[in-house]
Amino acid sequence: MKLATIRHDGRRTAALEVSGGYLPLPAGDLSELLDRSDWKAVLAEAVNGHCAPDVIPAAEATLLNPVPDPRKVICCGLNYSDHILEMGRELPAYPTLFAKFADTLTDPDAEISSEHSEKIDWEAELAVVVGAELRNATEEEAATAIAGYTVANDVSMRDWQNRTLQWFQGKAFDRSTPLGPVMVTPDEVDPEAGLEVICTLNGEEVQRGNTKTLVFSAAKLLSYISTFTVLRPGDIVLTGTPGGVGMGMTPQRFLKDGDQLTTEIPGIGTLSNKFRLRIPTTV
Amino acid sequence: MKLATIRHDGRRTAALEVSGGYLPLPAGDLSELLDRSDWKAVLAEAVNGHCAPDVIPAAEATLLNPVPDPRKVICCGLNYSDHILEMGRELPAYPTLFAKFADTLTDPDAEISSEHSEKIDWEAELAVVVGAELRNATEEEAATAIAGYTVANDVSMRDWQNRTLQWFQGKAFDRSTPLGPVMVTPDEVDPEAGLEVICTLNGEEVQRGNTKTLVFSAAKLLSYISTFTVLRPGDIVLTGTPGGVGMGMTPQRFLKDGDQLTTEIPGIGTLSNKFRLRIPTTV
Numbered sequence: 001m002k003l004a005t006i007r008h009d010g011r012r013t014a015a016l017e018v019s020g021g022y023l024p025l026p027a028g029d030l031s032e033l034l035d036r037s038d039w040k041a042v043l044a045e046a047v048n049g050h051c052a053p054d055v056i057p058a059a060e061a062t063l064l065n066p067v068p069d070p071r072k073v074i075c076c077g078l079n080y081s082d083h084i085l086e087m088g089r090e091l092p093a094y095p096t097l098f099a100k101f102a103d104t105l106t107d108p109d110a111e112i113s114s115e116h117s118e119k120i121d122w123e124a125e126l127a128v129v130v131g132a133e134l135r136n137a138t139e140e141e142a143a144t145a146i147a148g149y150t151v152a153n154d155v156s157m158r159d160w161q162n163r164t165l166q167w168f169q170g171k172a173f174d175r176s177t178p179l180g181p182v183m184v185t186p187d188e189v190d191p192e193a194g195l196e197v198i199c200t201l202n203g204e205e206v207q208r209g210n211t212k213t214l215v216f217s218a219a220k221l222l223s224y225i226s227t228f229t230v231l232r233p234g235d236i237v238l239t240g241t242p243g244g245v246g247m248g249m250t251p252q253r254f255l256k257d258g259d260q261l262t263t264e265i266p267g268i269g270t271l272s273n274k275f276r277l278r279i280p281t282t283v
Numbered sequence: 284m285k286l287a288t289i290r291h292d293g294r295r296t297a298a299l300e301v302s303g304g305y306l307p308l309p310a311g312d313l314s315e316l317l318d319r320s321d322w323k324a325v326l327a328e329a330v331n332g333h334c335a336p337d338v339i340p341a342a343e344a345t346l347l348n349p350v351p352d353p354r355k356v357i358c359c360g361l362n363y364s365d366h367i368l369e370m371g372r373e374l375p376a377y378p379t380l381f382a383k384f385a386d387t388l389t390d391p392d393a394e395i396s397s398e399h400s401e402k403i404d405w406e407a408e409l410a411v412v413v414g415a416e417l418r419n420a421t422e423e424e425a426a427t428a429i430a431g432y433t434v435a436n437d438v439s440m441r442d443w444q445n446r447t448l449q450w451f452q453g454k455a456f457d458r459s460t461p462l463g464p465v466m467v468t469p470d471e472v473d474p475e476a477g478l479e480v481i482c483t484l485n486g487e488e489v490q491r492g493n494t495k496t497l498v499f500s501a502a503k504l505l506s507y508i509s510t511f512t513v514l515r516p517g518d519i520v521l522t523g524t525p526g527g528v529g530m531g532m533t534p535q536r537f538l539k540d541g542d543q544l545t546t547e548i549p550g551i552g553t554l555s556n557k558f559r560l561r562i563p564t565t566v
Contacts, residue, residue: 071385077449097447097449097452169377173512228456
């Protein structure tokens with residue numbers, strides 16, 4: 001199943017992608033749907049009971065950030081083994097983690113603007129949406145608690161990220177991380193078998209990795225995190241980015257006003273974001 | 284004014300400290316109160332209109348985490364200039380920031396337990412509670428948006444904190460950061476004029492600093508943060524810890540099962556936390 005949060009006729013609704021369009025679900029968005037203890041039953045009923053007149057034609061729907069209200073957004077850095085090894089580093093024993101906020105997220109086709117950074121960089125990533133409460137979960141428990149997968153770009157303000165030892169402030173700019181366009185349930189995609197993660201800048205491919213080379217799989221990350229903090233339905237974990245970010249290029253390359261970034265995971269979908277960057281003011 | 288979240292007769296309520304006890308306010312806790320756009324008017328009415336029979340005697344009230352439901356908890360590291368200078372470092376140009384979650388917080392007298400860390404350390408801190416929405420705020424705007432101050436101990440799992448470059452995972456263990464016992468409004472305390480921040484371990488003083496030596500004042504932190512992410516009423520900013528943490532001692536010293544930690548800011552109050560530490564399991 002592909003699930004989405006759409007806007008149609010000025011209203012927002014959670015929706016199931018069906019042939020030709022979207023079937024509305026009884027929730028304003030997927031965060032609200034996943035907050036229901038019976039969300040799987042609601043989905044099953046929608047799948048079995050839908051009839052064509054209920055379907056919103058795809059052309060009349062705008063896809064929004066599918067999961068706009070997570071309590072926790074936790075991100076993993078340095079997680080693609082091929083990239084780590086090509087950089088001559090050892091594989092890490094523990095995941096490098098940092099946090100974002102719900103406010104950091106934005107829509108899959110949002111225009112992203114900033115007047116406070118001169119070094120805005122891209123990081124194409126697979127994102128995991130939690131579907132059940134997890135505390136001290138084993139990897140197996142974590143795997144069964146995954147509601148689905150979506151696409152993210154952990155757009156990073158490198159000047160702010162590198163002002164201090166802690167990356168957080170360069171990673172938590174409001175409306176800087178596009179998410180979507182849909183959440184795909186785990187029966188349809190398997191990151192451990194391999195999903196391509198592709199980033200293009202103005203049509204030129206800048207990143208391509210495969211999730212089968214993740215050092216810490218989605219289930220492993222959820223299990224590890226749940227050791228120190230509870231994860232709840234609707235929480236989001238970003239799994240890290242493959243090689244090819246602008247900061248790693250020679251010379252370094254950052255986003256410019258008018259640049260068009262696309263972030264794609266075949267089997268899930270594509271984010272398409274234009275950047276509107278004004279002259280930064282010093283802070 | 285001193286404001287609190289108390290439990291009385293099995294119920295939780297926001298409350299105003301008055302002579303002899305606490306006057307209940309029309310909210311379940313201070314997070315809920317600060318979420319009301321009219322929270323200042325509600326407080327003014329309570330102050331003017333209260334009569335003795337409404338007051339809950341102090342002996343019948345248990346003080347809880349005053350602000351249990353922040354959307355954002357943002358912490359500053361390396362912020363006491365006397366400690367930075369005594370370590371031979373230069374004063375930082377930018378605040379070092381990281382995030383916690385509402386789940387990280389706990390009650391002012393909570394027993395704190397962990398079975399996953401062998402290196403649990405203390406960090407006594409002044410915490411700031413936001414009282415108005417802040418976006419791109421000047422320092423002056425930020426100063427007027429402070430709802431109050433409270434005491435925190437940014438208890439840190441140093442083994443987890445130092446597993447990777449990012450401190451977050453050692454700083455975000457559920458129910459590890461005690462907060463309280465009350466929130467004091469800015470008319471009663473002035474961190475820039477100077478508040479002592481004191482930490483004792485089993486009665487022995489281990490930390491003592493003064494907020495007048497903060498590199499980044501409360502207002503400066505709020506202003507800086509609001510450049511990249513909106514702050515809302517009830518959000519919490521921790522301002523950093525003075526010298527004297529266990530990791531900095533020779534030999535290093537960490538909390539042991541049964542240890543009693545107190546964290547005090549005279550003029551606000553004291554946190555008192557016993558530690559219950561079991562044999563760690565490897566993760």
